[in-house]
Amino acid sequence: MADYPTITEQVEDVQTAREEGHRKMDWAREHMPILTALQADFEADQPFEGQRIGMAMHVEAKTAVLVETLAEAGAEVAVTGCNPLSTHDDVSAALDEHPNISSYAKREVDDEEYYEAIEAVISHEPTITVDDGMDLVAAIHEDYPELIDTIVGGCEETTTGVHRLRAMDADGALEYPVFAVNDTPMKRLFDNVHGTGESSLANIAMTTNLSWAGKNVVVAGYGYCGKGVAKKAAGQNASVVVTEVEPRRALEAHMEGYDVMPMDEAAEIGDVFLTTTGNRDVITADHFEKMNDGVLLANAGHFDIEINLDQLSEMAVSQRDAREGVREYKLEDGRRLNVLAEGRLVNLASPIALGHPVEVMDQSFGVQAACVREMVENSEAYDAGVHDVPDELDKEIAEIKLDAEGIAYDDLTDEQAEYMGSWQHGT
Structure with missing residues (x-):
């Protein structure tokens, strides 16, 4: 595989870049109660200890909070961009400073550099993949199929990636399980809309x-x-x-x-x-x-x-x-x-692009983190192919968000639950 440098080796004033990247990440984290709550649990339980997570995402402040959340859960994380123009180099440099994270993401790379960075992530031999657009999954299947046997599963963030994965699955070419994170209510109703x-x-x-x-x-x-x-x-x-x-x-x-x-x-x-x-x-x-x-x-x-x-x-x-x-x-x-x-x-x-609002991405990335946890803990339950995110995971993220916002909501009474589950109650 290609010997591709991390962002630390590509940025001129790396210390200044790191400081600005951390400043952006700190602001995002203040407005991401879901990932904050999950990270607290992950730090205590270390559910991803021994796992190697490969990621191809839009590397900016909100994504960085997700990356750090996975790293603080015990994983070794390697990350690169999923678009040649969406990386914030200062955020990438700040991530690369973390002892459990290697960041290869850099803004304004050409096609050759883009795919060399993906190969650099693959060189860590990930056991979990987290993708936005499916380029990482495609590269593993096409060029490094020998790694598939050790991959527990993956997660896909966006509509285009899920479309590609479903086409791949329909052809019988997808050889490990991947959650269609994009298709959950917490993603579609908030992130997409x-x-x-x-x-x-x-x-x-x-x-x-x-x-x-x-x-x-x-x-x-x-x-x-x-x-x-x-x-x-x-x-x-x-x-x-x-x-x-x-x-x-x-x-x-x-x-x-x-x-x-x-x-x-x-x-x-x-x-x-x-x-x-x-x-x-x-x-x-x-x-x-x-x-x-x-x-x-x-x-x-x-x-x-x-x-x-x-x-x-x-x-x-x-x-x-x-x-x-x-x-x-x-x-x-x-x-x-x-x-x-x-x-x-x-x-x-675009030159001044910041991506989706912080609160919105907290919800989507909360689902991502929960799906990684599910894949690690219950991988034997999922065959190769595209899988819907279990509804209880999606609801868990909504409950964390509502609790953080101080919003109360009703529960079904026992009688209501029994009625909704019965076919015997007629007019």
């Missing part, structure tokens, strides 16, 4: 210094992420257009009051286009030809394939950086189309 909705719009606004009010915002895809983006954009007085390929989601968007139309039609009226599909070629040359001068093009899906930038580059007569994080493509007829964050995850890859 509120996290993606708020962080994507906030980063676009900060990057461009433009208002949402009065703009036609085209949201491609009406899954949980698309629902969040549409809801938050409408809340900032934008007119929302939804494009979809699934008829029930298209109908749902219509019933929520949004205009629904094909992308061919939306291309003619949109001011801002935001893709949330996880699929490729959502916006292509046919659409570029119809767009108005000055439109903004952004992606909130995992990979940079939703907006076809190769086609846009071929159409452009010139390119320039209109602002930091905004690439302007000028077409032959004088129209200018502006791509944010190189078509990558706009809420994590």
